[in-house]
Amino acid sequence: MSRQAAEQAAAGTQRPEEQKWMQVSGLKKYFPAAGSTIFNRRYVKAVDDVSFDIRQGETLGLVGESGCGKSTLGRTLIRLYQPTAGEILFDGKDLGSLGGREMKDMRRRMQFIFQDPSASLNPRKTVRDILMEPYRIHNVGTEKEREERARFLMDRVGLESYYFSRYPHEMSGGQKQRVGIARALALRPELIVCDEAVSALDVSIQAQVINLLEELQEEFSLTYLFISHNLSIVHHISDRVAVMYLGKIVEIGPHDAIYERPAHPYSQALIAAIPSGDRREDRERILLTGDVPSPVNPPAGCRFHTRCQRCGAICRQETPPLREVEKDHFAACHFVGGSAAADPEQQITASAEK
Amino acid sequence: MKKIKYSLRSSSFVRMLRTNPLFAIGVAICAAWLVVMVFADLIAPCDPLLQDMAVRLQPPSAQHWFGTDSLGRDIFSRVLVGSRISIGAGIQCILIAAVVGMLIGGLSGYVGGILDDIIMRIGELFTSFPSIILAMVIASAMGASLFNTLLTMCIVWWPNYARVMRAMVIQVKSNEYVEASRSLGASRLRIFFKEILPNSIGSIIVLATVDFGNAILLFASLSYMGLGSPPPAPEWGAMVSNGAEQFSYWWVATFPGLAILSVSLGANFIGDGVRDYLDPKLRKTIS
Numbered sequence: 001m002s003r004q005a006a007e008q009a010a011a012g013t014q015r016p017e018e019q020k021w022m023q024v025s026g027l028k029k030y031f032p033a034a035g036s037t038i039f040n041r042r043y044v045k046a047v048d049d050v051s052f053d054i055r056q057g058e059t060l061g062l063v064g065e066s067g068c069g070k071s072t073l074g075r076t077l078i079r080l081y082q083p084t085a086g087e088i089l090f091d092g093k094d095l096g097s098l099g100g101r102e103m104k105d106m107r108r109r110m111q112f113i114f115q116d117p118s119a120s121l122n123p124r125k126t127v128r129d130i131l132m133e134p135y136r137i138h139n140v141g142t143e144k145e146r147e148e149r150a151r152f153l154m155d156r157v158g159l160e161s162y163y164f165s166r167y168p169h170e171m172s173g174g175q176k177q178r179v180g181i182a183r184a185l186a187l188r189p190e191l192i193v194c195d196e197a198v199s200a201l202d203v204s205i206q207a208q209v210i211n212l213l214e215e216l217q218e219e220f221s222l223t224y225l226f227i228s229h230n231l232s233i234v235h236h237i238s239d240r241v242a243v244m245y246l247g248k249i250v251e252i253g254p255h256d257a258i259y260e261r262p263a264h265p266y267s268q269a270l271i272a273a274i275p276s277g278d279r280r281e282d283r284e285r286i287l288l289t290g291d292v293p294s295p296v297n298p299p300a301g302c303r304f305h306t307r308c309q310r311c312g313a314i315c316r317q318e319t320p321p322l323r324e325v326e327k328d329h330f331a332a333c334h335f336v337g338g339s340a341a342a343d344p345e346q347q348i349t350a351s352a353e354k
Numbered sequence: 355m356k357k358i359k360y361s362l363r364s365s366s367f368v369r370m371l372r373t374n375p376l377f378a379i380g381v382a383i384c385a386a387w388l389v390v391m392v393f394a395d396l397i398a399p400c401d402p403l404l405q406d407m408a409v410r411l412q413p414p415s416a417q418h419w420f421g422t423d424s425l426g427r428d429i430f431s432r433v434l435v436g437s438r439i440s441i442g443a444g445i446q447c448i449l450i451a452a453v454v455g456m457l458i459g460g461l462s463g464y465v466g467g468i469l470d471d472i473i474m475r476i477g478e479l480f481t482s483f484p485s486i487i488l489a490m491v492i493a494s495a496m497g498a499s500l501f502n503t504l505l506t507m508c509i510v511w512w513p514n515y516a517r518v519m520r521a522m523v524i525q526v527k528s529n530e531y532v533e534a535s536r537s538l539g540a541s542r543l544r545i546f547f548k549e550i551l552p553n554s555i556g557s558i559i560v561l562a563t564v565d566f567g568n569a570i571l572l573f574a575s576l577s578y579m580g581l582g583s584p585p586p587a588p589e590w591g592a593m594v595s596n597g598a599e600q601f602s603y604w605w606v607a608t609f610p611g612l613a614i615l616s617v618s619l620g621a622n623f624i625g626d627g628v629r630d631y632l633d634p635k636l637r638k639t640i641s
Contacts, residue, residue, distance in 0.1 A: 080537055107539035120530040124552045124632070133548075183534065192449045 002209045021090075021223070022054040022077075022191065027075045027086035029069075044295050046072040048247035049086070050208070051322070059217065059224040061198060061238030061255065063231055063270065065292060070227045073114075074193040076213065077225065078110045079103065090191075099282040111184035115196035117176035121168040127154070127179055128164050134186035153182040156219075158210060174205035178212070185216065194226045210237060221244045225300070231274045235259055240328075243267045247295055253329030263331035267306050302334065310335055365635035370627055377630075380623025383616055391437050398431035402588045411603050421605035423596065429605065433613050441617060443500075443583075444570040447507040451569075452562045454508060455515025460554070462516065463523030464546055474520070477513035485510040486575055493581040500583060503576050508570065518561055522554030529553075556629045563625025567618025574614075590614050 030043035114120035131150035242252040305315040322330040406426035420429035574591010598606025
């Protein structure tokens, strides 16, 4: 947990509005589905009515299966995609409604680290040009100053200066990802969305890059939205964790709470699937049956009801809202929190069933 | 040579000449033709327009290196002086068509949607006719002049470039580095010229150099029908068609034909070299 987040947690008695640095409400991103016609409009509901907040200085982990909309959410958040509906309040401004010039200024404050370091660097540019590009776009400094800054960035992400005139294809995956990180840092952003930033790297390199990201967070007081399907890494790096399923956030809370007391049946299944290093530890595995339903035509009611062992009548009809399970820990399930919650006894038996 | 590290851009041309023999040959051929174009008047032994019926259809000899044509004109001189018209027309036509096609196709692929559909349908309209017939129609409608002929050729030719460019842009624009540039706040124009264009231009250059020979031939065909350069002027295409009528006098068509062949060959070699140079992955490096 970074220093600022710790300070905020210590001063937790303050009004909650002050913590809401980035506030997302009702965010939707639909893509036209294949085979969609004028008469029969169909959409892939990649992100469907998502609300959450990001606090300054924290690392918010975002986990979920492939295709659940994690990446789309991350990209819509910094308006790489135009949201279909909803509001992204950042520093009091709605990102969705900003004009070109305002958005360009705003882009300096939020950056993106991509999954595939090879694809995210222009093969025709040297590292030098790649790192000077952000300053050229925003017209910062003279060419000489830009080069100095680029060299400083190289140094900060641990790249030797002789890579300066190299092309991306002459570097290894880990080195390329460092270039990607340096580029994201160039404009001194406050928020960085890391979309599977280490997934494409070797395991040994993953640890180095994760450590680098943590160091940089400390040094530049960054806020991360860390998107990954690797639960162990998210557990390590995050202050809070959000779990996504089929375009919706089903559970969000402090990482200890999510990993130790997952409330939503989907999160429980996910957490139970983390391989344990300890062979003696005898854990209950929860096996999910069936496939993820199509986001073009998601199930009515609770989206998870087709695969949920705890599914009741209400789940097929009503979409559960996020309810507070404990302080700061929310889950979208009819059986947890709130008045409709079933007794805890039932929860335990349900999750213990195969 | 092996240990020397080149860092200056100017020396990479020298390095390409060394490492890529075909490129060197292409450069040599084209440089030679360039010299010929400039100094044609000085090099040519005879007046290319001078008719001498006494020596008509003479085979190659010490006096007339490439022989004479049906009007007794010296073919060697005509080939040399003709380089100005033929190569000049080819270069202009290809340059204009490639640039126009590239911009239109790039726009089409980058913006997409309805604009893409409209532009591509218009392009198909042009390509659905045989280019020579379309060129004739346009040229005769606008009147025969060198400028109009060039314009006509561009109108006929741009859809080829637009289509290739569009396909390349659609492929390139889905790359993450384009998105990265957008997330940095780059404008659409900047993304197009800085990220997309450099990564799609390779195919255009190759297509342009391959097309260069075709352009000279199309220009020749138009000239043959009186739509290009007017008859007495030495023009390679017209000379070839002229020679084709007198097939037993092989030298009449062969030498201008060889000239066309050598120029398009040289252009092809250069095109391949430039394509390799533009793509750092294909660039040969000395280590």
